[in-house]
Amino acid sequence: MAGPTVQAEARAGPTPKPPEASPNPPGNPLRNSSKGHSMLRHAGKRLLAAIPLLLVVPLLVFLLIDLAPGDPAVVLAGEDPTPDRIAAIRGELGLSDPVVERYLRWVGAVLHGDLGQSLMSDQSVTDMIVRRMGTTMSLVLFAMVMAVVLGTLMAILASLRPGGVVDRLVNWLASVAIAIPAFWFGLVLASLFAVTFQVFPAFGFVPLSEGLWPWMSHLVLPGIALGLLPAAEVTLQLRSALGQELKSDYILNAQAKGLSRSAVLFKHALKNACVPVVTVLGFRVAEVLAGSVTIEIIYNMPGLGSLAVDSVLSRDIPVLLGFVLFSTSVVVVVNLLVDISYGYFNPKVRA
Amino acid sequence: MKNVTTPLDDPVDAPGEPYEEPAQAGIVRGILRRKSTIVAGGFLALLVLGAVLAPLIAPYDPNVQNVLQRLRPPSADHLLGTDDYGRDVLSRLIYSARVSLQASAQAVAVALVIGLPPGVAAGYRGGWLDTVLTRIMDTLMSAPSLVLAITIVAVLGPGITNAMLAIGVIMAPRFFRVARATTMDVRHETYIEASIALGCGNLRTAVRHILPNVMPPIVLVISVSLGAAVAAEASLSFLGLGVRAPASSWGSMLSTASSNMGLAPYLVWPPGVMIFLTVLAFTYLGDGVRKGMTRSRSARGKGE
Amino acid sequence: MTERQQETEAPPLLETRDLTVEFPNPAGGWTPVVQQVSFTVGQGESVALVGESGSGKTVTSLAVMGLTGVMGGRVAGGSVHFDGRELTALPEREWRGLRGPGMGMIFQQPIRSLNPAFTVGDQIAESVRRHLGFNRKAARARAIEMLDLVQIPRAAERVDDYPHAFSGGMCQRVMIAMVMACNPRLLIADEPTTALDVTVQERILQLLRELQEQTGVSLLFVSHDLAVVAELCQKVIVMYAGEVAEQGTAADIFLRPRHPYTSGLLAAIPKPGLRSDRRLESIPGSIPAPGSWPAGCRFHDRCPHREPGRCDSRHPDLTPAGPANEARCLRTSEIELQGVTVA
Numbered sequence: 001m002a003g004p005t006v007q008a009e010a011r012a013g014p015t016p017k018p019p020e021a022s023p024n025p026p027g028n029p030l031r032n033s034s035k036g037h038s039m040l041r042h043a044g045k046r047l048l049a050a051i052p053l054l055l056v057v058p059l060l061v062f063l064l065i066d067l068a069p070g071d072p073a074v075v076l077a078g079e080d081p082t083p084d085r086i087a088a089i090r091g092e093l094g095l096s097d098p099v100v101e102r103y104l105r106w107v108g109a110v111l112h113g114d115l116g117q118s119l120m121s122d123q124s125v126t127d128m129i130v131r132r133m134g135t136t137m138s139l140v141l142f143a144m145v146m147a148v149v150l151g152t153l154m155a156i157l158a159s160l161r162p163g164g165v166v167d168r169l170v171n172w173l174a175s176v177a178i179a180i181p182a183f184w185f186g187l188v189l190a191s192l193f194a195v196t197f198q199v200f201p202a203f204g205f206v207p208l209s210e211g212l213w214p215w216m217s218h219l220v221l222p223g224i225a226l227g228l229l230p231a232a233e234v235t236l237q238l239r240s241a242l243g244q245e246l247k248s249d250y251i252l253n254a255q256a257k258g259l260s261r262s263a264v265l266f267k268h269a270l271k272n273a274c275v276p277v278v279t280v281l282g283f284r285v286a287e288v289l290a291g292s293v294t295i296e297i298i299y300n301m302p303g304l305g306s307l308a309v310d311s312v313l314s315r316d317i318p319v320l321l322g323f324v325l326f327s328t329s330v331v332v333v334v335n336l337l338v339d340i341s342y343g344y345f346n347p348k349v350r351a
Numbered sequence: 352m353k354n355v356t357t358p359l360d361d362p363v364d365a366p367g368e369p370y371e372e373p374a375q376a377g378i379v380r381g382i383l384r385r386k387s388t389i390v391a392g393g394f395l396a397l398l399v400l401g402a403v404l405a406p407l408i409a410p411y412d413p414n415v416q417n418v419l420q421r422l423r424p425p426s427a428d429h430l431l432g433t434d435d436y437g438r439d440v441l442s443r444l445i446y447s448a449r450v451s452l453q454a455s456a457q458a459v460a461v462a463l464v465i466g467l468p469p470g471v472a473a474g475y476r477g478g479w480l481d482t483v484l485t486r487i488m489d490t491l492m493s494a495p496s497l498v499l500a501i502t503i504v505a506v507l508g509p510g511i512t513n514a515m516l517a518i519g520v521i522m523a524p525r526f527f528r529v530a531r532a533t534t535m536d537v538r539h540e541t542y543i544e545a546s547i548a549l550g551c552g553n554l555r556t557a558v559r560h561i562l563p564n565v566m567p568p569i570v571l572v573i574s575v576s577l578g579a580a581v582a583a584e585a586s587l588s589f590l591g592l593g594v595r596a597p598a599s600s601w602g603s604m605l606s607t608a609s610s611n612m613g614l615a616p617y618l619v620w621p622p623g624v625m626i627f628l629t630v631l632a633f634t635y636l637g638d639g640v641r642k643g644m645t646r647s648r649s650a651r652g653k654g655e
Numbered sequence: 656m657t658e659r660q661q662e663t664e665a666p667p668l669l670e671t672r673d674l675t676v677e678f679p680n681p682a683g684g685w686t687p688v689v690q691q692v693s694f695t696v697g698q699g700e701s702v703a704l705v706g707e708s709g710s711g712k713t714v715t716s717l718a719v720m721g722l723t724g725v726m727g728g729r730v731a732g733g734s735v736h737f738d739g740r741e742l743t744a745l746p747e748r749e750w751r752g753l754r755g756p757g758m759g760m761i762f763q764q765p766i767r768s769l770n771p772a773f774t775v776g777d778q779i780a781e782s783v784r785r786h787l788g789f790n791r792k793a794a795r796a797r798a799i800e801m802l803d804l805v806q807i808p809r810a811a812e813r814v815d816d817y818p819h820a821f822s823g824g825m826c827q828r829v830m831i832a833m834v835m836a837c838n839p840r841l842l843i844a845d846e847p848t849t850a851l852d853v854t855v856q857e858r859i860l861q862l863l864r865e866l867q868e869q870t871g872v873s874l875l876f877v878s879h880d881l882a883v884v885a886e887l888c889q890k891v892i893v894m895y896a897g898e899v900a901e902q903g904t905a906a907d908i909f910l911r912p913r914h915p916y917t918s919g920l921l922a923a924i925p926k927p928g929l930r931s932d933r934r935l936e937s938i939p940g941s942i943p944a945p946g947s948w949p950a951g952c953r954f955h956d957r958c959p960h961r962e963p964g965r966c967d968s969r970h971p972d973l974t975p976a977g978p979a980n981e982a983r984c985l986r987t988s989e990i991e992l993q994g995v996t997v998a
């Protein structure tokens with residue numbers, strides 16, 4: 001939902017920079033041993049650095065509940081609570097214990113794969129999340145793949161003729177697309193292609209196990225809606241990165257070697273231009289995950305988003321915590337992948 | 352080949368003006384140079400005016416229901432049609448502008464309060480304070496922002512104020528970063544060191560000497576954040592976590608549109624277009640502010 | 656190779672005639688940057704292209720390579736003849752076939768000219784695969800062979816290293832290996848040692864000299880430093896403000912320059928024991944930018960021999976001067992210019 005939030009960041013702050021490799025140590029011949037090892041070590045270090053985030057975000061939730069005005073059990077029980085319900089909540093959340101103890105207990109349980117029970121349905125939170133995970137991940141994956149494919153295509157098209165009509169058109173379209181809220185775009189698509197023209201099924205979700213096309217057809221509209229923003233960002237980032245790379249000395253050299261146009265563009269320029277793009281993609285995954293909440297609601301998809309909204313409206317804290325942990329983990333994992341990919345796109349980082 | 356010296360493209364702002372005009376004036380001039388910025392600013396000014404004068408310009412009371420007029424498409428009576436309670440969409444759109452703009456201003460104010468003073472403090476003091484604050488803000492920044500917002504709303508309860516508080520919190524790190532970086536930049540300028548040496552208190556130094564330097568980049572963050580907040584408010588309200596009936600915002604109007612999509616597809620357009628245009632206008636304004644700032648800075652030859 | 660050198664009567668490998676290159680200017684028009692440049696490079700010959708920075712050497716080299724378009728410029732007139740073919744009207748496809756096996760170029764910034772994302776072996780192999788049709792394995796072997804040829808130690812290991820693991824001098828060696836891998840007839844070296852340390856510079860020059868002896872490749876050596884040129888080239892072309900100011904045999908030009916600019920460049924060569932950066936102290940002022948070339952002789956506002964009323968009104972042509980030289984100076988026959996003795 002906070003889709004456009006991000007875009008603002010991209011424009012306000014400096015573009016997130018991938019880690020800069022150490023400057024060229026002049027001709028040190030002894031540094032090409034154990035490339036694979038240093039990669040692994042690098043990844044391991046990043047993973048270690050990510051763990052605090054996984055711990056801190058749930059801690060914030062615990063602290064918030066504790067600091068919120070009023071008796072948390074009463075507040076969480078919602079409107080017109082029965083004393084039974086208040087007692088049940090107090091028991092379930094262990095609210096009589098100090099907050100740190102509650103938190104540590106939760107962490108301990110999570111380490112054993114136990115996310116607790118829903119306050120509303122007595123189901124295990126782990127089950128609920130696992131059951132709905134497929135929908136959300138399909139949607140997010142579809143959107144991201146679309147963003148990468150479409151964005152790369154547009155950026156390459158634009159950079160074939162710098163400053164040309166196509167370039168300016170693509171640039172303009174992408175900067176406008178960035179201002180379109182994903183959920184509104186989702187509504188417009190649904191109203192046009194599912195309701196008015198009925199090209200695609202309007203609502204719901206079909207798992208991949210029931211066939212590729214049924215799965216895809218349910219993902220097309222929400223996927224496009226969700227993928228628009230990252231696609232526009234990939235376009236802008238990659239276009240500007242390609243522009244930079246195409247001006248670089250090594251591109252002139254590649255031309256002087258008589259390489260074909262496509263080798264120059266796709267091999268030489270593209271690989272270097274990918275670094276800022278994967279960086280942005282890493283940053284945006286959290287936002288796409290967020291956007292999936294509204295999109296799932298619009299398209300009536302039984303994913304984690306609707307689970308999260310329901311859990312907020314019913315103050316189902318264990319479910320909410322599960323959602324928080326899941327989303328944070330996805331972000332952590334994606335950023336780890338992004339980090340590892342730097343090693344591929346920019347060998348200096350590996351060194 | 353790279354050492355091509357292309358002549359500067361803009362002779363107007365050449366350095367060496369007879370006297371230094373105040374930084375702000377230069378920035379404003381730089382900003383006003385761009386047509387898109389003026390259009391964006393004009394649009395936003397009109398929007399604010401419309402929101403303030405809503406009672407005067409709205410053709411109907413936005414909350415008066417008319418069951419006989421439910422879900423009427425646009426007509427001469429109701430320019431944008433009516434919603435599922437027979438309320439006039441145009442009037443609701445105008446009143447919603449109030450809610451949306453006010454809410455985004457609240458969110459940005461929260462972000463400013465949470466982000467700016469710690470940013471200045473961290474940049475000014477450095478040391479452990481800086482380390483701790485930066486850690487906290489970095490964590491806040493890398494956490495999935497909506498999840499954080501939802502959590503805050505969950506704990507505090509749905510409602511526009513709580514929603515905006517949540518959005519303000521997740522936007523705070525940007526203010527923190529910019530404030531911290533700028534403060535660190537100017538902390539060692541002679542006049543600031545002199546002010547400290549003269550025995551001015553830390554607070555006084557910060558307010559009198561550092562704040563004026565921090566404000567221009569912060570203004571940029573503000574204008575960009577306002578657009579982001581409009582969009583974020585819309586999505587939270589769309590989910591029912593923001594504004595509560597009978598009040599409405601563009602986001603909650605889209606929620607109505609969503610549930611009546613089959614019968615009244617026209618409802619999807621007005622609020623969506625308003626959100627889109629507003630976000631776009633803030634983006635262009637922010638762009639203009641940034642370009643104006645870079646320009647006035649480079650014109651003074653202070654650019655790094 | 657030696658047979659190439661022997662054919663003294665053969666037409667030159669490269670001949671440019673009245674080559675003019677333009678770049679777009681902010682006003683929306685085109686500004687000439689290089690004007691009416693004519694010179695030849697014979698089979699196996701080494702020719703130096705010298706002049707201050709900004710005189711148009713790189714642009715001329717790129718025009719020979721057909722790469723002005725890549726930089727946003729255009730060849731507005733004149734011709735480039737290479738190996739019996741007219742190149743200026745050549746379709747881009749055929750150009751690409753020529754770059755590599757026909758002519759190759761190495762650049763001033765070796766580190767930045769290598770793609771940081773691919774191993775040096777890969778970057779050498781890709782030309783060989785494209786132009787000579789080698790398969791992957793043969794191309795790799797060729798890459799190692801070439802790295803060995805340019806005297807990079809432990810070539811078989813270093814072939815899999817990325818450019819960032821090489822120093823500037825080593826990168827320039829890799830560049831040379833890359834260009835020479837396709838057996839070009841002409842090697843254009845655009846200030847190949849300017850970005851390098853003095854000691855490294857010497858070794859790269861030595862390498863170029865050896866390679867030329869071994870392969871008989873023709874060399875167009877671009878430099879702003881006449882001292883470097885003296886050891887390497889038989890012919891010298893001096894450029895100033897986009898045109899040829901003087902050209903002739905190296906021996907002649909050094910001993911008896913016919914253009915005041917050349918004389919100034921020679922006077923600026925650091926004397927032994929007097930190593931300093933006071934380059935061109937003997938020529939006051941600086942080179943005019945394209946588009947602001949003065950009327951008359953383009954060098955007149957810096958020339959110690961200018962004759963007011965004459966030098967600033969008539970643009971001199973390139974005319975024969977001395978036994979084998981040509982100079983673009985109105986007063987070349989009237990003035991006595993100082994040369995240097997080359998050790």
Ligand SMILES: Nc1ncnc2c1ncn2[C@@H]1O[C@H](COP(=O)(O)OP(=O)(O)O)[C@@H](O)[C@H]1O
Pocket residue numbers: 352355356678679688706707708709710711712713714715726727728944945
């Ligand atoms: N890509 C370009 N665009 C515009 N002007 C250029 C470009 N490349 C070179 N020039 C102009 O051509 C002139 C000669 O440049 P160059 O050939 O690089 O000089 P040299 O190599 O002799 O130092 C420079 O003064 C520069 O202004």
Ligand code: SF4
Pocket residue numbers: 914915916952953954955956958959960961962966971983984985986987
């Ligand atoms: S023509 Fe005149 S100004 Fe030009 S080089 Fe000769 S003497 Fe000097």
Ligand SMILES: [Mg+2]
Pocket residue numbers: 352709712713714845846
């Ligand atoms: Mg040059």
